[in-house]
Amino acid sequence: MSEVTSINKKTYIDFKDVEVNEDIVLSLDEAGKTVDAIKRAEKASHIIMTIFTYLFILALAVVVVFPFYWMIITSLKQNEEIRSANQTFFPTIVMWSNYVHVFQVFDFSTYMRNTIVVAIFSTIGTLLTTILAAFAFARLKFKGRDAVFAIFLMTMMIPGEMMVITNYITVASFGWVGEGQTLMDAYLAMIVPFWISVFYIYLLRQNFKQIPNELYLAAKVDGKSDWSFLWKVMVPLASPTLISITILKFMGTWNSYVWPNLVTSENEYRLISNGLRGSAFVDVDAGITFYGYQTAATVLVTVPLFLLFIFFRKYIMKGVGRAGIKG
Amino acid sequence: MGISSLFKKKMTEQPPSLGVNELFAEERPVYQEGYDAEHDVVVRLVSKKAKTKAYQTRGIEDIGAKNNWKGWLYLAPVIILIAVFLIYPLVNTMFIAFTSNYKYASGEFDGLTLTNFTYILGLTESSSGAKELDFVRYAIPNTFLVVIITVPVSTLLSLLIAVALNSIKWFQKVLQTIFFLPYVTNTIAVGMVFSVIFDKQGIINFLFGTDTTWIYGADRWTAMIPLMMYIVWGSIPFKILVLLSGLQGIDKQYYQAAQIDSAPKSKVLWRITVPLLSPQILYLLITSFIGAWKEYTAIVGLFNGPGTLGQYSTDKNMLTMVYYVYDNLQTNTSAAAAAAVFLFVIILLFTALQGAVAKKRVHY
Structure with a gap:
């Protein structure tokens, strides 16, 4: 501080020669302002x-x-x-x-029925396999458990497209696809390959693991079998996760397009997305698409999902937050 | 200090697994108390059959060893399904990729070959003399473009939205729900709506006073714009959800410290928020990169075909790798399998690369 000058009885320090650490920034903007003024400025910003x-x-x-x-x-x-x-x-x-016309042309009820049947049965199958596998991984101890679990987790890395080709061949060899396909065959082809989800097994296993060990041991003391313990204690306790899985599975079926398109031979076996994309609201001669009808159909497909979302918002957002994959 | 914290203390002093042996060491009463912190209840484990039945101590001690076969029984359905629909297809598809003229109906093929890969890459001709250029010309560049553009754009946009949503007070829940809406839709249905919006006589051209052909009959690069906008639109809800839950987990102290140092907002975002969110961002990048490599349904929704002329269009303007796989599944199974393996290898390499980068960059 080289010099200290005094003007009008106030003391000013000349900053020129002061050595200040490089990290410190002296804000000259705030010089001369009162605390209130600074607060006001902060509030305004x-x-x-x-x-x-x-x-x-x-x-x-x-x-x-x-x-x-x-x-x-x-x-x-x-x-x-x-x-x-x-x-x-x-x-x-x-x-x-427009809606009246769509109901006449677009076979909404058939697609809806197919979608709901496929959704229900693939969900039931997935829940069953998931619950059993998650229980085995979470509660039972046996040789090779961790190795099997690691292999399961690794399969999550494989893109589904790798499987589609062979799975198509497999369901064809089961006689579910091809000449003379019945509605039942089509349902089986659309349901059975989707009875597994490694991710849901992982999710439910984590949930089962949180259930205190004492409950299991107490049930053992009471002479309850693993089987009844699973269904009477663990499944009810894990019901929020199971509800999330159910809803996500439903949404997945509602959205599935590729596989149903591949494995069904008749239009009336297909699911709602296929029906929507395959529906012809086009005047071929004039080359005009009737967007009014087409969007009315898209509204019909979208509304059920929205209703599901309104009623189960909590489960969907929680489930997605943890799961993060459709279907 | 309430009664619950007393229990908590008691529980930490006695690990739960220890309780069992003590249970049987004591005569009466036969119960064990513990505090379940998550549900805020005291759990009391009582044996009702204590007087009538001898304790099956053996069964309890043996959970480690004796239900060997039982575990496999519980796993059986899943293992069978995984073997049939996951493991076998993986191996078999790789095998098909090396066969020539594989017929999916009969499973016949004319020996093993490497030419499927050179065929899809446009290097060699097929046995019938046809040359495949669609994969190199359209599928690979289109897929790369979608990956390179949509993933960073949607991640950055989601980050900004999540940070903004986290900072506001009013209508936070409502806005959060609104931004989640695109997740709860049918990809085909909304794709069709986008094609109406981007129609030549549609609202976009009307609002911006342009006369661009975006969808039907559009050229490849113009058609990419609505496609990418649709992909970004559809992919932000999940990202916002994950980032928001990550943001809510960040300790407020960091922000208070930044405030005391009067750090500018942009610095707070890039120096505090982003590094602390890096695990979530990494997770999102990995999952969305994998998703973007497999883009397919959005194209069907918007264009109803591999080209911009709809279902029966001969051009393959909008072809992606996965689209190529589905397109050739029945007509040229070997080529489809080769393309699937090609995609699989790319995704594996890419994910490994990301993991390697993440090791240096992500703060857990």
């Missing part, structure tokens, strides 16, 4: 920040929601209005008749 955050979030939320909005709006428009040069954000004439 906080408000501006909040406003920007909300603007950012809301703008993106609009982008996320827009396709749904547009789907519903388009499904209620006349075809001329959809293709007009002036796009409207609300239908001038609300065309409920």
